[in-house]
Amino acid sequence: MIDAKTDVYCIFGNPVEHSKSPLIHNACFKHYGINAAYLAFKIDSIKAGTDALSNLNIKGASVTIPFKEKIIKLLDEVSEDAKAMGAVNTVLNKDDKLYGYNTDCMAAISPLKPLGIQGKNVAIIGAGGAAQAVAYGIQKEGGSLIIINRTVDKGERLASKFNGKFIGLNELERMNYLSADIIINTTSIGMHPDIEYSPIPSRFLNSSMIVMDVVYTPMNTRLLKEADQKGCTTIDGLSMFLHQGAAQFKIWTGISPDIEIMRQAILSGEK
Numbered sequence: 001m002i003d004a005k006t007d008v009y010c011i012f013g014n015p016v017e018h019s020k021s022p023l024i025h026n027a028c029f030k031h032y033g034i035n036a037a038y039l040a041f042k043i044d045s046i047k048a049g050t051d052a053l054s055n056l057n058i059k060g061a062s063v064t065i066p067f068k069e070k071i072i073k074l075l076d077e078v079s080e081d082a083k084a085m086g087a088v089n090t091v092l093n094k095d096d097k098l099y100g101y102n103t104d105c106m107a108a109i110s111p112l113k114p115l116g117i118q119g120k121n122v123a124i125i126g127a128g129g130a131a132q133a134v135a136y137g138i139q140k141e142g143g144s145l146i147i148i149n150r151t152v153d154k155g156e157r158l159a160s161k162f163n164g165k166f167i168g169l170n171e172l173e174r175m176n177y178l179s180a181d182i183i184i185n186t187t188s189i190g191m192h193p194d195i196e197y198s199p200i201p202s203r204f205l206n207s208s209m210i211v212m213d214v215v216y217t218p219m220n221t222r223l224l225k226e227a228d229q230k231g232c233t234t235i236d237g238l239s240m241f242l243h244q245g246a247a248q249f250k251i252w253t254g255i256s257p258d259i260e261i262m263r264q265a266i267l268s269g270e271k
């Protein structure tokens with residue numbers, strides 16, 4: 001029941017209408033008997049978001065496109081990991097201070113770790129906040145990075161930050177072979193409603209590759225369908241989404257939630 005004591009949590013993004021974060025967090029608040037509500041706020045400037053956190057005593061926030069990098073300078077303290085990545089996806093408002101964390105990195109790396117990252121060539125498509133988090137995690141685990149991006153200077157900057165190689169999307173169009181063991185899409189290409197697109201032509205995929213997509217709407221993206229047809233090992237975006245959300249819930253409440261409650265909330269919300 002929502003009453004005068006209800007704590008508010010939220011997500012800041014633009015666009016944000018398609019976010020499934022309200023579904024997973026509200027389901028967990030209900031399951032664990034916590035008097036809190038989680039809302040989605042589409043905002044134009046992240047300063048409006050951090051001001052709202054402080055002025056309205058909103059207890060915590062998820063941060064998504066396009067604010068993960070911009071929010072850093074508006075926070076009181078940022079974890080060492082998030083600082084090194086240059087991206088924050090989680091804010092905790094505690095004792096009148098705003099603390100920034102990043103739960104994307106751990107969530108992206110955990111399904112890859114058992115398959116082996118050390119010594120592998122890992123191609124990351126994209127160079128935004130999600131790419132920064134994934135690149136940081138891959139480097140920490142001993143993988144070599146190849147950054148593939150549409151905008152050259154942004155891609156080159158990320159590649160040089162993590163000692164990786166850079167390939168522009170235009171240049172890739174002219175190539176026939178990509179020397180990669182793992183390919184990770186961190187862009188929104190293939191996301192609903194543009195589900196007919198894939199970030200990379202299927203000629204680059206082969207059966208020895210692991211292909212991961214951070215897009216989870218739809219879960220079976222064109223990239224993953226084509227990877228599957230070529231015999232690649234595939235990892236969909238839902239696993240990363242659920243794990244980053246579970247780690248956020250733990251930061252806010254101290255409770256490690258059951259991932260299945262979150263998965264069920266998404267599946268029943270889609271009916």
Ligand code: ATR
Pocket residue numbers: 064065066067068125126127128129130131149150151154155186187188189
């Ligand atoms: P996030 O913080 O969630 O990673 P972002 O910072 O907006 O989001 O980054 C999105 C990434 O997806 C960017 O690398 C972007 O490429 P540009 O650097 O060229 O902007 C990439 N991206 C998004 N839509 C794309 C599209 N239609 N074609 C190619 N790249 C795209």
